[in-house]
Amino acid sequence: MKKIFCLICTAVILISAPVHAKTVNLGVAADPIALDIHVQLSGEMLAYSHLSFDPLVRWTKDMKFEPRLAEKWERLDELTMRFYLRKNVKFHSGNIFTAKDVVWTVERLKKSQDFKGLFEIFETAVAVDEYTVDIKTKKPYGLFLNMMTYLFPMDSDFYTGTDENGKPKDAIDKVAATFANTHESGTGPFYVTYREQGVKTVFKRFADYWDKDCPGNIDELIMNPIKKDATRVASLLSGDVDFIYPVAPQDYAMVQNRKGVKLVTMGGSRIITFQLNQNRRPEFKNTDVRRAIVYAVNNEGIVEKIMKGEAVAAGQQGPKGFGGYVDELKPRYDLKKAKELMKKAGYENGFECTMIAPNNRYVNDEKIAEAVAAMLSKINIKVNLKTMPKAQYWNSFDAQEADIQMIGWHPDTEDSANYSEYLVMTPSKETGYGQYNSGNYSNKKVDELVLACQTETDPDVRNAMLKEIETILYNEAAFVPLHWQNLSWAGKDNLDIEPIVNIMNFPYFGELVVK
Amino acid sequence: MFAFITRRIIQAVVVMLIISFIGFTIKHHVGDPVRELVGVSVKASEREALREKLGLNDPFFVQYKNFLKNAVRGDFGISYFFKKPAAQVILEKAPATLELVFASSILIIILSIPLGTYCAIKPKSILSRLIMGMSIVGVSIPVFLTAIMLIFLFSVNLHILPSYGRGETVAVFGGLWDTGFLTIDGLKHLILPVIALSSIMLPLFIRLIRAEMMEVMQTEYIKFAFAKGLSKKRIWFVHAFKNTLLPVITVGGVQLGIMIAYTILTETVFQWQGMGFMFLEAVERSDTSLLVAYLMFVGVLFVGVNTVVDIIYGLINPKVRISGTK
Numbered sequence: 001m002k003k004i005f006c007l008i009c010t011a012v013i014l015i016s017a018p019v020h021a022k023t024v025n026l027g028v029a030a031d032p033i034a035l036d037i038h039v040q041l042s043g044e045m046l047a048y049s050h051l052s053f054d055p056l057v058r059w060t061k062d063m064k065f066e067p068r069l070a071e072k073w074e075r076l077d078e079l080t081m082r083f084y085l086r087k088n089v090k091f092h093s094g095n096i097f098t099a100k101d102v103v104w105t106v107e108r109l110k111k112s113q114d115f116k117g118l119f120e121i122f123e124t125a126v127a128v129d130e131y132t133v134d135i136k137t138k139k140p141y142g143l144f145l146n147m148m149t150y151l152f153p154m155d156s157d158f159y160t161g162t163d164e165n166g167k168p169k170d171a172i173d174k175v176a177a178t179f180a181n182t183h184e185s186g187t188g189p190f191y192v193t194y195r196e197q198g199v200k201t202v203f204k205r206f207a208d209y210w211d212k213d214c215p216g217n218i219d220e221l222i223m224n225p226i227k228k229d230a231t232r233v234a235s236l237l238s239g240d241v242d243f244i245y246p247v248a249p250q251d252y253a254m255v256q257n258r259k260g261v262k263l264v265t266m267g268g269s270r271i272i273t274f275q276l277n278q279n280r281r282p283e284f285k286n287t288d289v290r291r292a293i294v295y296a297v298n299n300e301g302i303v304e305k306i307m308k309g310e311a312v313a314a315g316q317q318g319p320k321g322f323g324g325y326v327d328e329l330k331p332r333y334d335l336k337k338a339k340e341l342m343k344k345a346g347y348e349n350g351f352e353c354t355m356i357a358p359n360n361r362y363v364n365d366e367k368i369a370e371a372v373a374a375m376l377s378k379i380n381i382k383v384n385l386k387t388m389p390k391a392q393y394w395n396s397f398d399a400q401e402a403d404i405q406m407i408g409w410h411p412d413t414e415d416s417a418n419y420s421e422y423l424v425m426t427p428s429k430e431t432g433y434g435q436y437n438s439g440n441y442s443n444k445k446v447d448e449l450v451l452a453c454q455t456e457t458d459p460d461v462r463n464a465m466l467k468e469i470e471t472i473l474y475n476e477a478a479f480v481p482l483h484w485q486n487l488s489w490a491g492k493d494n495l496d497i498e499p500i501v502n503i504m505n506f507p508y509f510g511e512l513v514v515k
Numbered sequence: 516m517f518a519f520i521t522r523r524i525i526q527a528v529v530v531m532l533i534i535s536f537i538g539f540t541i542k543h544h545v546g547d548p549v550r551e552l553v554g555v556s557v558k559a560s561e562r563e564a565l566r567e568k569l570g571l572n573d574p575f576f577v578q579y580k581n582f583l584k585n586a587v588r589g590d591f592g593i594s595y596f597f598k599k600p601a602a603q604v605i606l607e608k609a610p611a612t613l614e615l616v617f618a619s620s621i622l623i624i625i626l627s628i629p630l631g632t633y634c635a636i637k638p639k640s641i642l643s644r645l646i647m648g649m650s651i652v653g654v655s656i657p658v659f660l661t662a663i664m665l666i667f668l669f670s671v672n673l674h675i676l677p678s679y680g681r682g683e684t685v686a687v688f689g690g691l692w693d694t695g696f697l698t699i700d701g702l703k704h705l706i707l708p709v710i711a712l713s714s715i716m717l718p719l720f721i722r723l724i725r726a727e728m729m730e731v732m733q734t735e736y737i738k739f740a741f742a743k744g745l746s747k748k749r750i751w752f753v754h755a756f757k758n759t760l761l762p763v764i765t766v767g768g769v770q771l772g773i774m775i776a777y778t779i780l781t782e783t784v785f786q787w788q789g790m791g792f793m794f795l796e797a798v799e800r801s802d803t804s805l806l807v808a809y810l811m812f813v814g815v816l817f818v819g820v821n822t823v824v825d826i827i828y829g830l831i832n833p834k835v836r837i838s839g840t841k
Contacts, residue, residue, distance in 0.1 A: 392545070
């Protein structure tokens with residue numbers, strides 16, 4: 001009887017299996033710089049990590065944690081978290097995934113130039129048995145699970161030893177064709193069968209993928225980097241590719257009006273801001289002047305006119321849904337108030353200052369900078385604007401070449417505190433905090449609160465602190481908030497895009513369903 | 516001839532030295548390669564360590580000396596982005612560009628000669644005026660606009676031609692050359708970029724041929740030929756045409772080099788993975804060793820093309836002998 005049942009099951013599975021291979025052609029702005037997921041911390045790299053690897057836990061669409069290679073976890077003490085790993089998971093090489101791979105990966109992350117900053121806080125990872133691992137932090141840490149979304153276990157056996165050139169296989173090198181840069185073995189839904197950097201990467205579905213409930217039904221995913229926005233959209237509209245991202249705001253209408261393709265957008269978490277350098281300009285030390293500038297900048301107008309409505313005007317750092325989000329901190333454009341504040345500060349006649357912005361980094365960055373410069377002229381601040389390509393911009397930014405500088409920030413931790421750590425904490429070479437705080441804004445209370453957030457493990461207490469930070473920054477006008485850029489994807493109608501996209505912009509292609 | 520070639524080689528070496536020096540000087544201003552290699556949240560100290568490792572902290576002349584020393588051995592450094600020797604990257608990307616330029620050149624030659632000649636022989640006909648008018652339009656529209664219009668017309672709206680890339684390629688010459696000429700898909704992908712790339716040069720050549728030919732038609736020997744009663748066709752296509760070609764070849768040689776440079780725009784719009792696209796990417800990514808290597812490569816190419824043009828010139832026009840030959 002049992003045998004017959006099995007036979008029927010097999011038959012059902014065979015019948016329901018797709019008859020022909022489904023291939024999806026993907027058009028992206030850039031492909032990952034290498035196959036080694038630890039070689040760079042970037043959006044492309046993380047998106048690729050989700051294709052060929054799986055994290056211990058991952059974010060769901062509504063910003064909750066979802067078990068992946070860790071089936072469940074529990075806190076042992078305030079420093080240690082115990083993860084129970086999934087069994088019967090295979091790497092692409094055929095090796096079985098166990099606790100030692102997690103330990104090995106944590107150690108490698110601590111060596112990676114890009115990831116060591118995020119993983120410094122982790123003391124050790126210890127394999128308790130084959131499928132249990134204890135990960136310990138140096139001090140209590142509120143973002144433990146956030147970091148586990150970056151822990152994509154790598155196949156330790158596969159990456160151990162030396163390659164044909166006698167170089168260690170696990171070496172992390174940004175500029176050499178190392179073994180890890182050219183080979184991969186993860187547990188993810190796809191393995192790489194062909195790669196020509198900057199031209200094409202072909203992913204095939206991994207037959208032994210552990211997640212049998214995964215609804216995804218594509219057998220082959222071909223990633224084609226198409227750099228120009230217009231060409232990328234054209235390639236979708238002409239049918240040469242099936243799915244593209246990102247879509248430039250000026251092309252939204254064209255995609256929406258076209259039959260057979262659809263556009264999906266979502267509010268993002270990358271905040272675009274201007275920083276007012278208090279070391280260069282004594283005027284900016286005056287809170288009233290800073291507030292006047294914030295009041296003078298019509299960021300809702302910028303969203304409507306320049307971003308074509310495809311962004312969310314901001315009054316604070318983190319968007320809605322983040323722990324520190326405070327409903328009351330709205331964008332505040334009020335030219336009259338701005339003029340009054342300038343008068344109160346004694347700068348009724350204004351002053352002249354310089355501004356720099358990139359011209360190919362953020363969506364419409366140059367136009368936004370021009371608009372802000374024009375808006376500031378209304379309160380008699382004459383702005384000399386200089387824009388430049390991103391290749392040159394960041395050195396100028398670090399050198400603090402101008403009084404007002406543009407920066408956009410997306411928190412790697414998907415958490416409010418990360419904005420503050422990099423953008424508004426008192427800059428310090430020793431601790432590394434305030435690395436991108438070119439405004440040189442400094443507030444002891446903010447510094448203390450951000451540091452306290454790191455070790456606070458109670459989410460409610462922590463969120464209250466994050467909210468306090470946002471409120472202080474708002475009242476003191478620490479920076480000029482503009483907007484959060486929207487994320488956008490577009491694909492053919494037979495692709496079920498919505499379930500696989502998320503605010504991190506790592507589409508889970510393993511789960512993509514093609515009708 | 517030998518003296519001529521020797522002199523050319525010496526000239527080439529000097530040109531290469533100048534180009535390498537200029538390339539090396541500007542590479543320090545195009546941006547910081549380290550920035551492109553690391554994520555934004557990486558600490559300044561980590562970036563500094565990487566810069567040290569890549570030898571970017573050495574004094575300018577130490578770096579330049581090391582570069583020259585390696586360049587003589589054919590080593591132009593490692594492309595940071597491709598993680599391969601820069602020379603190898605360029606050679607891999609060269610077929611795409613050369614095929615594009617070759618196909619465009621063929622198109623330009625087979626169209627510009629008959630059209631230009633026709634406009635010269637029958638300057639007042641309606642067709643001639645039409646061709647001249649169109650050529651003005653062609654010259655005036657920037658390449659990237661032509662390219663985008665072509666994509667939207669033929670790919671997006673009519674769905675008859677692909678919008679980007681090279682399509683299916685076949686490796687020939689033992690894998691050294693990826694060609695798109697041998698597959699239907701590859702040829703289809705070639706059509707739009709070729710039209711876009713030709714859109715500037717074709718009108719230019721039609722006008723050039725027309726102007727030169729009209730000038731030749733005014734000369735005494737042509738008038739004499741007519742007076743002698745030679746057939747019109749013979750006068751046009753043998754006597755006049757031959758003399759028309761001289762300046763066309765000179766200009767053509769220079770333009771061939773410029774066309775390779777023009778591919779930057781065409782290749783970017785069509786995501787055509789050739790040298791022009793690679794160069795633009797290298798600038799944006801501050802992939803400096805690739806940048807300098809490419810400048811050197813283009814230098815060699817220009818010197819080479821001009822030398823060949825000079826030799827051909829001498830062969831066609833016995834009056835203009837290459838200096839150095841007796």
